Amino acid sequence: MNYSSLTNLAVVACPGGEVFADEVILHLQEGYRRNFEVMTAELAARYNLDAPRAAAGINFINDVLSPPVQYVSGETGGFQTPRFKTATRFSFFSNGEVKAEILESIRGKDVYIVQDVENHYPVLFNEGKTRQVLSVNDHLMTTFVTVDAVRQAGADQVTLVMPIYPYSRQHKKKGREGLTASRVGKILESLGVNRIITLDIHSREITNAFNCLRLENLHASYQIIRSLAGLPGLVLNDDFVVVSPDTGAVDRNKFYATALKKPLALLYKERDYSRISKDALENNISEIKLLGNVQGKTVFMADDMVGTGGTLLKAMQFLKDQGAGKVIAAISLPLFSGDAVSYFDAAYKAGLFFRIIGTNAIYHEAVLQREWYITVNITKLFAQTICRLHQGLSLSSLLDNRDVIVKLFAET
Ligand code: R5P
Numbered sequence: 001m002n003y004s005s006l007t008n009l010a011v012v013a014c015p016g017g018e019v020f021a022d023e024v025i026l027h028l029q030e031g032y033r034r035n036f037e038v039m040t041a042e043l044a045a046r047y048n049l050d051a052p053r054a055a056a057g058i059n060f061i062n063d064v065l066s067p068p069v070q071y072v073s074g075e076t077g078g079f080q081t082p083r084f085k086t087a088t089r090f091s092f093f094s095n096g097e098v099k100a101e102i103l104e105s106i107r108g109k110d111v112y113i114v115q116d117v118e119n120h121y122p123v124l125f126n127e128g129k130t131r132q133v134l135s136v137n138d139h140l141m142t143t144f145v146t147v148d149a150v151r152q153a154g155a156d157q158v159t160l161v162m163p164i165y166p167y168s169r170q171h172k173k174k175g176r177e178g179l180t181a182s183r184v185g186k187i188l189e190s191l192g193v194n195r196i197i198t199l200d201i202h203s204r205e206i207t208n209a210f211n212c213l214r215l216e217n218l219h220a221s222y223q224i225i226r227s228l229a230g231l232p233g234l235v236l237n238d239d240f241v242v243v244s245p246d247t248g249a250v251d252r253n254k255f256y257a258t259a260l261k262k263p264l265a266l267l268y269k270e271r272d273y274s275r276i277s278k279d280a281l282e283n284n285i286s287e288i289k290l291l292g293n294v295q296g297k298t299v300f301m302a303d304d305m306v307g308t309g310g311t312l313l314k315a316m317q318f319l320k321d322q323g324a325g326k327v328i329a330a331i332s333l334p335l336f337s338g339d340a341v342s343y344f345d346a347a348y349k350a351g352l353f354f355r356i357i358g359t360n361a362i363y364h365e366a367v368l369q370r371e372w373y374i375t376v377n378i379t380k381l382f383a384q385t386i387c388r389l390h391q392g393l394s395l396s397s398l399l400d401n402r403d404v405i406v407k408l409f410a411e412t
Contacts, residue, residue, distance in 0.1 A: 265292025283310030
């Protein structure tokens, strides 16, 4: 690790992404501490020094190569925890406009802006004096002004850490409609974003319109499978089947079926796109068919997102009607829009499913209290990705974690 650039990595948290950013930062700090300890031990052995002296040597070189304003006060014989988080001020004006200000120098830095555009809990503006609930569009506009502020402040590289990519479902056109998913990326690119880190993006085609912007698409499969394997009373025997909830989710579910060495079944849905899914009951699915057998079996079904919940609830009801036993769903991006949580409450009561495993890609409070919901934490995965990107290291083992999953099952 190049310790002279330790403090060159900066994190800017948008109001919606503050909680996610803080957790990522804790993992970054822990990762840097571990690396520091490994390097200290190696240098101590190599140069026949005691550990504090080796640590002081690393800190000395780091201080020499860092601008004076970046010196960390305190003892020099140990790990000096980098702060990473950049001081910012976000203002919300009475007409709904927002403003982002960067309150310290980030000139020449590798900046990671963290945003959660689906955080619909009150977020803080105006030095904490204004609590405001933001729509996706408000969050998106806040992202734009933040990227611009970071660029205007002289950042060297700008990466947008956006666990959910906004408008991702508008990725292809059937009639006279826009390609909004790609256009959002193009706007971000034109503002100066070099890279986006996201999770389980609805369609990779979105990147076809970008010029230079790189999109790193992470998966929470390891975290989800770990959680699945820990479910009480769950046996991964011959009566276990992975079901793809639609044709678009086949690759994702094939991955799970292969990793778990279980058969794959498929639900085929016809959608009536003249209808807009209003809530879980009024959705646009007109017909479902099943390829495969779920009779008496435990079903595991992974989808990229839950919005109103209509798609998933309809699939669960259909699987139950086909004689399925326990139904478990895994969702990378649990939006739970509108009254979705209460529809799932009712479905759980009616025995339609056993558990839903979701990630903390989207900030939630209420659903975390539900017996039927399990959340898996993906902030360490994002911290590892940021750390590797910052150091110019390969992401391959994080993007394709099949080996780690095989090892996980070998251990259990
Ligand atoms: C569809 O292609 C997606 O993968 C999701 O299944 C869908 O967007 C979920 O939306 P909702 O929960 O509103 O039915």
